[in-house]
Amino acid sequence: MNQHNVKVLLLGKNQKALSSLRQRLQKRGCDCWFADSPEQCSALLDTHKFALILGTDRVGQAICMAPVLDGVNCSVFCCYPVEKSCWWLPLVGRAHKSIGAPGLRPCQFLGALDRIIGENRLGKLMATAVLERA
Numbered sequence: 001m002n003q004h005n006v007k008v009l010l011l012g013k014n015q016k017a018l019s020s021l022r023q024r025l026q027k028r029g030c031d032c033w034f035a036d037s038p039e040q041c042s043a044l045l046d047t048h049k050f051a052l053i054l055g056t057d058r059v060g061q062a063i064c065m066a067p068v069l070d071g072v073n074c075s076v077f078c079c080y081p082v083e084k085s086c087w088w089l090p091l092v093g094r095a096h097k098s099i100g101a102p103g104l105r106p107c108q109f110l111g112a113l114d115r116i117i118g119e120n121r122l123g124k125l126m127a128t129a130v131l132e133r134a
Contacts, residue, residue: 005031006120007048011041011055018056028117050074051120052113055091075116077109088112 008030010018015034022032033048035041044050055078076091080103087103104112 005029006051006117008032009041009044009048009050009053010034011053012036021054021056025113028114029121030117045072052116053077055079077104077112 006029008025010022010032012018012034013036015036018034022034025032030052033044033050035044050072051074053072053074053076055076077088078091080087080089085106087105088109089103090101
């Protein structure tokens with residue numbers, strides 16, 4: 001795993017169902033972890049600093065995990081299936097609750113993902129450069 005890769009936590013019931021999302025994220029330079037329960041999520045949050053958390057099994061699961069996610073300093077989105085597509089609902093944006101913010105269509109969400117990943121990668125590169133100068 002590259003130190004400049006962005007860490008992403010995927011929340012869902014089934015790792016296999018998340019494989020295409022994981023592959024897309026890895027192509028964008030992300031390292032992905034998986035949790036299927038609040039306990040696993042909490043344990044991973046204790047040991048890693050994630051830039052992004054994505055819940056894929058409806059809003060209900062994300063709401064169950066809300067106490068675990070309270071106060072995290074990253075972006076959190078939950079997938080909400082509609083007809084033949086889905087909406088990505090922002091739940092937290094950098095430690096600020098975003099519940100009630102407009103959802104994103106898949107094409108809008110990909111743009112948001114690219115922005116979040118780019119911002120986090122730039123932050124890591126800048127932090128590394130500062131440490132190397134010190």
